[in-house]
Amino acid sequence: MSLLTPNSQVCSWTQALDNPGSLATYVANGGYQALRRVITEQMPGDTIIAELKTSALRGRGGAGFPTGLKWSFMPRAFPGDKYIVCNSDEGEPGTFKDRDILRYNPHQLIEGMAIAGYVLGARVGYNYIHGEIFDCYDIFERALSEAREAGYLGDNLFGTDFCFQLHAHLGYGAYICGEETALLESLEGKKGQPRFKPPFPASFGLYGKPTTINNTETLASVPWIMQHGGQAFLELGKPNNGGPKLFSVSGHVNKPGNYEVPLGTPFSELLEMAGGIRRGHKLKAVIPGGSSAPVLPGDIMMDCTMDFDSIAKAGSMLGSGAVIVMDETVCMVRALERLSYFYYEESCGQCTPCREGTGWMYRVIHRIEHGLGRPEDIELLNSVAGRIGGHTICALGDAAAMPVQSFLKHYGHEFEHHIEHKRCMDGTGH
Amino acid sequence: MAKPDLNDSQRLSAESLALIDVEVAKYPVDQKQSAVMGALRIAQTECGWLKPELIEYVADYLEMPAIAAYEVATFYNMYDTQRPGRHKITLCTNLPCMLMGAGELGEYLKKKLEIGFGETTEDGRFTLKEGECMGACGDAPMCLHNNHVMHTHLTTEKVDELLETLK
Numbered sequence: 001m002s003l004l005t006p007n008s009q010v011c012s013w014t015q016a017l018d019n020p021g022s023l024a025t026y027v028a029n030g031g032y033q034a035l036r037r038v039i040t041e042q043m044p045g046d047t048i049i050a051e052l053k054t055s056a057l058r059g060r061g062g063a064g065f066p067t068g069l070k071w072s073f074m075p076r077a078f079p080g081d082k083y084i085v086c087n088s089d090e091g092e093p094g095t096f097k098d099r100d101i102l103r104y105n106p107h108q109l110i111e112g113m114a115i116a117g118y119v120l121g122a123r124v125g126y127n128y129i130h131g132e133i134f135d136c137y138d139i140f141e142r143a144l145s146e147a148r149e150a151g152y153l154g155d156n157l158f159g160t161d162f163c164f165q166l167h168a169h170l171g172y173g174a175y176i177c178g179e180e181t182a183l184l185e186s187l188e189g190k191k192g193q194p195r196f197k198p199p200f201p202a203s204f205g206l207y208g209k210p211t212t213i214n215n216t217e218t219l220a221s222v223p224w225i226m227q228h229g230g231q232a233f234l235e236l237g238k239p240n241n242g243g244p245k246l247f248s249v250s251g252h253v254n255k256p257g258n259y260e261v262p263l264g265t266p267f268s269e270l271l272e273m274a275g276g277i278r279r280g281h282k283l284k285a286v287i288p289g290g291s292s293a294p295v296l297p298g299d300i301m302m303d304c305t306m307d308f309d310s311i312a313k314a315g316s317m318l319g320s321g322a323v324i325v326m327d328e329t330v331c332m333v334r335a336l337e338r339l340s341y342f343y344y345e346e347s348c349g350q351c352t353p354c355r356e357g358t359g360w361m362y363r364v365i366h367r368i369e370h371g372l373g374r375p376e377d378i379e380l381l382n383s384v385a386g387r388i389g390g391h392t393i394c395a396l397g398d399a400a401a402m403p404v405q406s407f408l409k410h411y412g413h414e415f416e417h418h419i420e421h422k423r424c425m426d427g428t429g430h
Numbered sequence: 431m432a433k434p435d436l437n438d439s440q441r442l443s444a445e446s447l448a449l450i451d452v453e454v455a456k457y458p459v460d461q462k463q464s465a466v467m468g469a470l471r472i473a474q475t476e477c478g479w480l481k482p483e484l485i486e487y488v489a490d491y492l493e494m495p496a497i498a499a500y501e502v503a504t505f506y507n508m509y510d511t512q513r514p515g516r517h518k519i520t521l522c523t524n525l526p527c528m529l530m531g532a533g534e535l536g537e538y539l540k541k542k543l544e545i546g547f548g549e550t551t552e553d554g555r556f557t558l559k560e561g562e563c564m565g566a567c568g569d570a571p572m573c574l575h576n577n578h579v580m581h582t583h584l585t586t587e588k589v590d591e592l593l594e595t596l597k
Contacts, residue, residue, distance in 0.1 A: 007513040052516065063435065081458075090565040091561040091562070091563050091565055092563070093524045093525050093526055093562075094525070094526050094563075094567050095563075095565060095567070096566050096567050096568050096569075098565075098566050099565055099566060101513075126456075128595075130564075130565045131508050131577075132508070132561075132564035132566075132574060132580070133564070133565055133566065133580070134578040134579075134580075134594070135578075167457075168456075169456070169464075169467070170467065170468060170470070170471065171467070171506070172467055172470075172471060172506040172507075172508040172509060173506045173507035173509075173562075174505060174507065175563070186467065187464060188461070188463065188464055189461075189463035189464045189465065189467060189492075189494070189498070189502065190463075190498070190501070190502065191468040191501050191502060191505040192505065192506075196463035205460060207458065248567065249531075249567060249568070250526040250529070250567035250570060251525075251530070251570055252529055256567070256568040256569075256570070258568065286504065287525075291524075291525060291563075298557055322567070324525060324526055324529070324567075326529060330529065334528075335525060335528070335529075338524065338525050338528050339524075339525055341527075342524055342562055342563070345562060346562060348505075348526045356527045375510040382515065392458060401546060416523075
């Protein structure tokens, strides 16, 4: 395994090696070659952006926005400060892939950010790391020190005029900071409350300067693409869904963990890689893209392939690639109650529909779960969810509404049973 | 507003101030406020919690309004603006952890420590908190000890062992 091998282990290849996160391991296996070539050959930014567009790399943080297109929005020639920011604030329930990049392959992220800095005209970058993974923040800080000492970060890289410095910023417990403009507020030392868009970060970002924000896995894919070309990356996946992707598989599987597989891999294969359903149980439901993505019944998932388009067609989102697997024992009312509490707890409080609506939804689901549900509650939940979605500054409102709507759509009978019988359906829950 | 009274007991150690200076150096010179999250974390690690005087001291050190530092200290949930026990155990109970038994572990911890979520034992040894997603769901269930040390793949036996080591 190395960065020079054009296989589908784009971000996770170091894990098969000794000292996977070290600079020595990274450099010995092709690391920082792409950065060196890009900078010393003075490769035009347009060429690199064109390569990214060819690769069909789509944002790995959840939205799936084409990365090349996002980079092209930056006013690259505009004089003055510009920033590249990495979003490692991985707090979407079910998602734990960026943690492994930070732990086992930090230098590929650093290299990707330096290339981004070169293309976008940013001399400074920040990597915003989820507060709860302090050990990964420590590891990343050490990797930054190694890169600085070795001359991969700093002034006049490889003897050219190009200067790029990178810093790590630790969050401290706020899901909302995964939203890019909340993240920028947080980087500025404020409460993480999302900004109204437009203006978009490409024109008014960190400290009011043009800023591009990408996910960890997205940026870590860039050196591979520059090494092997956009076409090779595209061919690892499927049209419009370039490359492989890290899938975080959690819940009722025998081998929870991260699996980096080509986009377009059948869900059934991914499930098999994760050891299948525990204790020989049956698959009941899957949340295919992190807790904010609509839940899908197991039989629908078994017909899906793991890529943006297939999951969207089935009525959900590939999101961050966090696959939460639930077996037949799960009470869907209880599962939704916990998710709704999460959005209620994490709403930043800025927009009334989200601040109040998430609390209403949680309280109604809580009373259904605890045997106090009313027949009209299902309609009430759908109504509240519909009034939050699309009526808030950021997507947290939609993220809170979508689980409610999808659980009711696919598992409404369990909610009705709870309301009528004041307990779970046979075989589920308690 | 009067300047906070910077008596010796409220000052931070030279080591902590040096760490805060490292944070400050990450940001543009006219953007010292960007370092407030790191500075509050460092202050809390040294002092155990963020009492109002300490938040004001940090704000003063970073030349920012105290109210802006309060906003940060009260917005992010890993800052403790109430004094916790010596050992704060934050158990993730979000869906992926719940599927792996975090609900039952939470009940076990509450019974064993004889406190609820958000409470501290009478001897001041433990505070138990319910946490949100820690971004390590493949290793569920898990908890954080004093914000910075994660314990994963928890079972009741592992919880017993952990509590035993925390005096």
